[in-house]
Ligand SMILES: Nc1ncnc2c1ncn2[C@@H]1O[C@H](COP(=O)(O)OP(=O)(O)OP(=O)(O)O)[C@@H](O)[C@H]1O
């Protein structure tokens with residue numbers, strides 16, 4: 001009863017000054033944006049459009065090849081409705097103004113002017129086609145080279161693996177061909193789970209920062225305390241009131257996106273809905289810091305600044321810890337197989353670079369400046385820090401698991417991190433919340449107003 | 450004062466804010482059905498005392514109980530109403546929604562709230578504005594709402610810190626009547642005020658707090674009586690024989706058509722009256738002179754309270 005009264009009061013406070021409404025409109029815009037993204041399956045003809053027109057553009061600008069043109073002709077598919085189930089055949093045609101031009105093209109080592117190179121070209125341009133075969137058609141005019149290309153089956157098991165063209169704002173085409181799955185994953189993980197979550201958290205921190213300083217203001221704290229409710233309950237209810245603000249925002253944004261993505265693509269990634277509790281868990285850490293600082297300083301500004309500081313700090317602690325663990329893994333692998341070359345690979349990013357560095361010199365500093373002697377300290381600090389970074393990693397991982405295939409998962413970066421178990425994450429985080437809110441309650445309890 | 454049931458009891462209550470000793474060994478008992486007035490200069494510690502009883506301020510030493518429970522217990526506050534000084538209601542509420550919120554905290558049922566809230570707002574005279582946002586309320590309206598929220602849940606004890614602050618004269622009179630009605634219902638009122646005439650009008654007992662100490666405590670009548678000072682009026686044209694009165698050992702002052710006689714003991718006035726009748730003079734007027742509460746207050750609070758500037762008696766034009 002009292003709790004519900006406070007919840008209602010907090011929402012009234014959030015609704016006041018149109019903060020909540022403005023936020024919901026913002027999140028509606030995000031949902032609309034997500035809903036404006038459409039995917040249409042590509043056809044094989046479209047797939048060749050870009051590379052062919054690029055090459056033809058090159059010919060037009062080269063005096064040696066004036067009048068030369070590449071084209072796809074007589075394209076046939078056995079299943080126009082479901083292109084991912086079809087076998088394809090078409091002619092790959094090089095037509096030139098003069099026969100010498102064709103001869104010159106044959107001399108270029110990479111140009112698809114013979115059977116083998118045409119097959120290679122088709123496999124690159126349309127990697128989803130299976131059993132691609134090309135055959136030179138004889139008896140064509142001297143200024144024309146014609147190959148008959150066939151494919152049997154596709155790599156795409158269903159429509160979600162088939163490449164799609166994406167359009168945003170209902171019309172704008174994105175020059176990027178992704179499978180439907182990859183497209184939806186990108187939206188869910190990067191647009192909503194990444195940028196969207198970040199915006200929600202950022203704004204929630206600011207919007208809720210005033211709740212507790214307002215309560216503790218002279219003249220209003222007396223009124224609150226004089227009611228038949230203990231001080232710690234008052235504070236905890238206010239804290240939960242702040243969380244409810246974010247809960248509404250998150251549910252609206254994530255739930256709304258989930259709905260429009262499902263309606264548009266038919267892909268209902270239920271794991272994506274886990275973003276609601278995870279973002280809320282993340283916020284519960286931030287808001288505990290905000291509450292703690294607010295009780296001590298009674299200032300919203302200080303609470304906001306301190307919360308952002310803690311946010312960055314917890315991120316850095318989590319990140320450093322993850323990289324240390326990765327390093328230790330690499331070193332352990334190395335030790336287990338000292339003679340083998342390890343899988344020294346071409347570094348693609350900083351993570352890879354550290355792995356390579358670690359194999360060469362296990363004592364190398366992390367990020368080139370974080371010395372190994374501090375690893376122990378960093379891990380100790382991490383032990384008692386709330387697991388916001390891990391919650392974030394888990395969010396990526398869960399969204400990916402809900403949508404990508406095992407193979408795609410292995411390729412995607414979200415699978416390479418060392419993830420802590422749920423027990424550890426919830427245990428340590430809960431412990432942190434209890435300690436910090438406990439301190440805030442203690443301060444509130446003993447203070448005279 | 451019979452059948453007393455103590456509702457508020459403090460014993461040797463102390464509170465210091467760092468260097469400032471806001472309360473020094475305050476012992477006080479307020480009984481059920483009293484309207485108790487606490488007077489004192491700015492910074493004397495009046496608000497501090499109330500806040501300790503409500504658990505808003507933590508005491509340093511001594512004991513304080515409210516309705517038989519140690520001060521600060523949250524459940525006892527269900528039976529307590531409080532109007533703070535300088536209250537700041539959440540601006541996002543309307544008058545009615547604020548009372549609904551508070552009513553829920555007091556555990557009042559929805560029906561109860563629906564019935565009581567318009568009623569109490571009617572009583573304090575702001576019912577017509579109950580659905581307006583509080584930011585549109587005037588100062589006096591906020592004060593009336595503050596009183597409404599202090600009484601609408603039928604509390605046994607009501608603390609009012611400067612209750613008539615900002616309220617117009619008509620409203621004040623209505624509030625006085627309201628306080629008397631509440632007292633008649635058996636509720637206990639504890640009022641902090643600077644408006645001495647008002648306190649004089651409604652309070653059954655009064656304490657004067659000075660620099661955190663109680664310097665006077667009693668009924669209004671007790672406090673305002675000036676022992677042994679009488680005003681005597683005789684029939685027109687007659688003169689009181691001054692030298693004879695002085696010879697009896699009393700002081701005498703002529704004040705207009707009247708004489709003020711200061712005797713050692715109130716019963717000594719009989720000897721003056723005997724003298725009057727022995728001289729064949731006709732008595733027309735005799736009262737024991739009282740002082741106003743303000744007189745008492747100003748005399749008692751000669752020294753200044755902690756936190757306010759030092760002023761001498763002369764500067765104040767004191768008596
Ligand atoms: N929160 C606080 N921190 C420090 N000192 C305080 C605090 N509250 C009150 N005081 C001091 O305690 C003393 C008593 O204050 P209190 O508010 O009880 O006075 P008061 O009698 O209610 O005065 P007024 O008539 O002005 O309302 C003052 O000297 C005041 O400065």
Ligand SMILES: [Mg+2]
Nearest residue numbers: 495496534610
């Ligand atoms: Mg005061």
